[in-house]
Amino acid sequence: AQTVTQSQPEMSVQEAETVTLSCTYDTSESDYYLFWYKQPPSRQMILVIRQEAYKQQNATENRFSVNFQKAAKSFSLKISDSQLGDAAMYFCAYRSGGQTGANNLFFGTGTRLTVIP
Amino acid sequence: DTGVSQDPRHKITKRGQNVTFRCDPISEHNRLYWYRQTLGQGPEFLTYFQNEAQLEKSRLLSDRFSAERPKGSFSTLEIQRTEQGDSAMYLCASSKSWITGNTIYFGEGSWLTVV
Numbered sequence: 001a002q003t004v005t006q007s008q009p010e011m012s013v014q015e016a017e018t019v020t021l022s023c024t025y026d027t028s029e030s031d032y033y034l035f036w037y038k039q040p041p042s043r044q045m046i047l048v049i050r051q052e053a054y055k056q057q058n059a060t061e062n063r064f065s066v067n068f069q070k071a072a073k074s075f076s077l078k079i080s081d082s083q084l085g086d087a088a089m090y091f092c093a094y095r096s097g098g099q100t101g102a103n104n105l106f107f108g109t110g111t112r113l114t115v116i117p
Numbered sequence: 118d119t120g121v122s123q124d125p126r127h128k129i130t131k132r133g134q135n136v137t138f139r140c141d142p143i144s145e146h147n148r149l150y151w152y153r154q155t156l157g158q159g160p161e162f163l164t165y166f167q168n169e170a171q172l173e174k175s176r177l178l179s180d181r182f183s184a185e186r187p188k189g190s191f192s193t194l195e196i197q198r199t200e201q202g203d204s205a206m207y208l209c210a211s212s213k214s215w216i217t218g219n220t221i222y223f224g225e226g227s228w229l230t231v232v
Contacts (some may be wrong), residue, residue, distance in 0.1 A: 003161075035220075043206065045160070045223035091159050095221075104150060104173075105221055107159030 002027045002094050006108035014116050020067075021111045022078045023092030031097035034068065034075045035105065040088040048090070051075065053097065055063045079113075087115045119143060121224035123209050129230045130199055137195045138227040142211030149192050150221065151184055152208040153177065160208050166192060167214055200230045 003026045013019035025034070036048040050058045051068050059066050063083075067076045079086055089112050092103040130136050135184075138148045140228035142149045146174045147168050163182070164174045168189040181199075186192040196203055206226040 037223075042225065043228075044225040045208065045210075047220055047222070050220060093159075104162040104165060105152075105160070107161070109157070109159050 140209030
């Protein structure tokens with residue numbers, strides 16, 4: 001079974017600084033996808049960034065980038081130039097890439113990010 | 118905005134009562150998922166539909182839970198004889214199924230409190 005581990009329950013960062021959130025996962029599959037979701041206090045889960053396992057290049061979305069280490073099964077999220085609006089719960093998630101089955105998401109327990117003005 | 122919508126957003130019910138939540142997915146999405154999230158935890162998969170067919174159910178989905186998607190559009194999640202342990206956020210999500218690895222989009226959730 002797939003498991004996703006986020007070892008940092010809470011993190012804080014000064015506004016405009018950079019922070020890295022950690023995520024490791026365990027799987028025996030070779031085809032899968034990894035995601036970072038953000039859940040602000042309003043509770044809606046919002047996709048931040050996604051990474052296909054077959055791609056060696058790390059995904060980037062504006063101020064958000066990932067460090068995907070497939071052999072180490074590590075998938076960290078880097079937030080540059082942190083803004084007050086980045087404060088939220090961040091979830092790392094895994095999804096099988098198979099063509100059959102639910103392909104549902106397996107989530108970590110989350111990291112609560114606080115941005116200090 | 119044509120995102121995933123859920124109703125009601127909040128529900129307080131007495132133990133033993135039945136509750137029903139509704140989810141309207143993004144219109145072109147034929148996959149619909151239900152997740153449950155308790156405080157301090159990540160969402161946990163409950164069940165999913167492809168069109169009107171319920172294709173997978175988690176062990177978390179006890180006999181008191183039933184989900185339907187009668188016409189392949191909106192879905193309902195009913196909890197019968199609620200227990201205090203059912204208190205959680207129930208999240209609905211949807212995605213396209215013909216593109217491998219497509220993104221799952223979430224609604225704002227329905228928060229259930231059983232007293």
